[in-house]
Amino acid sequence: MSEEEQPYRTLQTYSAPQELLDEHAEMADEENAPDVFEQTAKSKQVAARQSDYHLRRFNRTDGVGEGEDESYEDRMRRINLEREEERVRRYKEQKEKEDAEKGQGSKTLEGDKTPPRGLIGDETPPRGAKEETPPMDEAPKKKRRWDVEEPQVKQEEKPGEWSEQALEAAPKKRRSRWDQTPAEATTEAAPKKSRWDQTPSSDAVAVTGKTQEFTSTGVMMVEDKRYRRMTDEELDSLLPGKADGYEVVPVPDDYKPLPMVRKMVPVQASEQGFMMQDDADAAKARAAVGGIQGSDEQTEIEGIGTLQFLKPEDTQYFAKVLGEGGGEEEDVHYSLEELKERKIMRLLLKIKNGTPPVRKTALRQITDKARDFGAGPLFDKILPLLMERTLEDQERHLLVKVIDRVLYKLDDLVRPYVHKILVVIEPLLIDEDYYARVEGREIISNLAKAAGLAHMISTMRPDIDHVDEYVRNTTARAFSVVASALGIPSLLPFLKAVCRSKKSWQARHTGIRIIQQIAVMMGCAVLPHLRNLVDAIADGLQDEQQKVRTMTALALAALAEAAAPYGIESFDNVLKPLWLGIRQHRGKTLAAFIKAIGYIIPLMDPEYAGYYVRECMPILIREFQTSDEEMRRIVLQVIKQCAGTEGVSPTYIRDEVLPDFFRSFWVRRMALDKRNYRQLVETTTELANKAGVSTIVGKICNDLKDESEPFRKMVMDTITKVVANQGAADIDERLEVLLIDGIIFAFQEQTMEDNVMLEGFGTVVNALGGRVKPYLPQIVSMILWRLTNKSAKVRMLAADLTTKLAPIIKSNGEDQLLSKLGVVIFEQLGEEYPDTLGSLIAAEGAIANVVGMTQMNPPVKDLLPRMTPILRNRHEKVQEATINLIGRIADRGAEFVPAKEWMRICFELLDLLKAHKKAIRRAAVNSFGYIAKAIGPQDVLSVLLTNLKVQERQSRVCSTVAIAIVAETCGPFTCIPAILNEYRTPELNVRNGCLKALAWVFEYVGEMSKDYIHSVIGLLEDALTDRDHVHRQTACAIVKHLALGVAGLGYEEALTHLLNLVWPNIFETSPHVIGGVMDAIEAMRVGLGPGVLLSYVLQGLHHPARRVREVYWRMFNTLILGSADAMVPFYPDLGSKSDLAAGQDYTRHHLGYWV
């Protein structure tokens, strides 16, 4: 393109064209423009990403409102009533359904049938008559937890106050004419005035932002100007006056308007076009809290502090303390209770939305004052916040933290609120986030400890047979937490009673589930109570309700899993019903029974186990055919457990199990679902442990050439695991050929990005060892061919494979192949894709590693200069591979490269000290050591010392470490003078860096520091008396390492001098400094002996000022913990006549003995 044709000047920086930017700005202005980031904002919200089941927590209305819990009696009555309602509702539904069916007659459901498998073209063997699996290409139906009953949509239930509020907040209320501000009227009076030049009458106009559409949950709430009090003039202009026979009535004396009730309305479109901002106070206040809409930016709010963000919901919830009249100076108008409320709200807002320092102080305040505030006001504010639909992870975490702290302080005062807290916290127990679950457990266990067992039981009892399955589920989990907090034995009588409840099957079901959860949560800690727990649920196996039977079997499975490998005797009572059960039941119940048996069998003695396996195997084999995915996984699991027991013989597995097993499970479909995939691989690996490598590998190795890639991957994964477990000795020659052939095929056909194939290739080839030699030329030529492939990924995989195979090629003596690979890879180093380049360099490194620096082809003196420019590559993988290779060369073959080249590399290495990845920094730092060893320390050291001047902290820290490593490898005498000299630079960073480097040096050289202690004393005197506390802190670190290094070598006089310089710092308040000082003093205990230190400490132990005493006692405690015995001779003699007269003899007479 010639100069004239260029429409734009060439720019230094590039950005999107202006037209495009304008267009986007316009789009953003428009209404309803989709917000690209809406989705990200949503995903932070807990409720937005939860499943329907989790969201059922919003249906729980019983514990949410303000005030204390109802009494136990009331709740039981209400729960019973609800249950009765539910029963009636179901009965009615049932009846209606029956009526409808009767009316319809017997209409056949012809369109409903799933077509037979054959038609779909799936090649899996047929699975018997009742085939129900939908074809794979159909969108999968939403899965429901399989042991969970159908959720009912509860129409009749009153929605929670929060959802109610959400409803009422629905946007777009029609504005009625008459409440419009009179400002409009005035403009109408003078219609000619254009709106543009109109000065807004001070606060007559509502400030409104851009119209936005909100979902029902996310409506902006603002204080509406239209609800502000009207002025007298405005009223006069609106209402008929005295002239029309009306008069203004005086305000009654007893009328006192509520001070701060302000109406909130959704933000609405301004109907008036452009508006100027008004200066009214309220607007200012609102602007201070981040404008009308709340904001994601940090904002400073008067009386609150700096907030990180403010959501529209927050502006509403915390309206009382935000904006107009929210400040602390207004507090004088309120009663004590209201004041408490305002204080709590302010603290909560700070904790929830504040910046870390604000949050920290607020959290401490709310903890300290918890008992003053009282449980009621606190939880009335905290709990509704936790039920907010727009709650985000971070907020939830913080609020839960508040509850935790507050609970600890309130202790038994919390009792009236236990149920309310549980309603809010229980959902955390089934959260998908692990940490949320842990937090939930923590809170509930603290709650249990504070409220006591009796209270917990009476609170949670009504929920045990709650109509909603969700409530029962979470209650069961909460109960298991209570059990682990207060001990199983104390809960056992209650559990026994619940599990045998005659009143409702739900209670039994929940009771059994509690025991299941206890087992899951406590693991082997159930062992002491195993028999009791098993006996408590044993009857459930013959329960009339199918769900109870299923749950019992699952609980038994969980107990057996937790108890493994002990405790079989506890299961004696349930063995028979279980065995009868697997013959009687079908479907889910059968699956649960089989699962229980699967977990009990591994606990048995070998001969029993063998017998029982043989007993249940026919049923398992029958269930191979099932189409229920859950059942298939359970069957696989049980087969794995059976195969793992001692009592089962390899022949049995080979003859009875394997044929059916392969026929029903090793099908392509199994590779598609992740859980099936994993379970099948595990089970097959376990079977291979029994049946031998060749049996299994022989069966599946042909599938390495299958056309479906996921299936090939699954085969490869299994082969890898089997071979890794048992080696390849069992594989005969023919199988070996097939295997290598299959693996090469699978590797070449790989398109997915994972290293299953790579791992498999490496594992199998390594296991074959010397036997792989004949195939090596073939493999290497494949690699060479693929190294020049067009696709970058293929090249990368080939390079990765080289890395894996290099050791085995070397051990087979195929050095020519290696050198050929080395040369080809060297030629490829111009690679432009960083991932591939990284792999290539790693491969070159692996080759250099196995052949050695002298034999390396290309020679090291060519290789290294080629690496120097690559060091500048910013890609982490490239950096890491390069630095590893360079470090290796510097370590083993530094002499092949001229010193000048090494210096060049030194400068490049400095950049790597800034790397994010620790491995890179560590490798770089170590490389400095190797290079210094190769070319002498002076030059390297000067590079590093100069680097102490740079701004970036990480780079400086790494330089100090590198200096210390150089000192360690080349001897401290080469470095310490240079460091001492550099310390004279009048620059803070440099001096700190020098101190830090010295600290590392003395840490690394240990005892050798005895030769240098006198040389550094001058420096330490200076540093320990410096004004900068970081100086003193780092100097303390030096003192620490010195004292430990020279302990017992006779340098007490120097150490005492240093201790005298350290001692004045004991009252430092900064945590790091005081930590450093205390460390130094403790090191002195080792270096000087505790007696000397004791004489220092004794001076302040009984100082009149408590703060002084605190510090001295802390030092005394570390002394006594470190060397109590050695201090005995040094305690002062404090016996006195007056004490003796008072009856205490403080003289240690044993020390006065003389023979």
Place this chain on the structure above:
Amino acid sequence: MAELRYTLNTQLEQLHTRYTGTGHPDMTKYEWLQHQHRDTASAIIGHPSLLAYISVADNECQARERFEVIERMLQPCGKPPAKTDD
């Protein structure tokens, strides 16, 4: 010192209080010296040569000396002083 109470030293102090023999700023003379005496007694028992020396001085066999030293650890300084008002 105030903010330190909430950070690392809380842990350190809690750790300290788990062990016997450690002290705190409000310790009385009696408590502190009791610890010293017990430390001394356990040092005697812990060093057999010291125990032998003491037993010679007391003209007792080592087992009895040991027993008596251990018994003395119960109230090594006699009865606690009467509580003062504060």
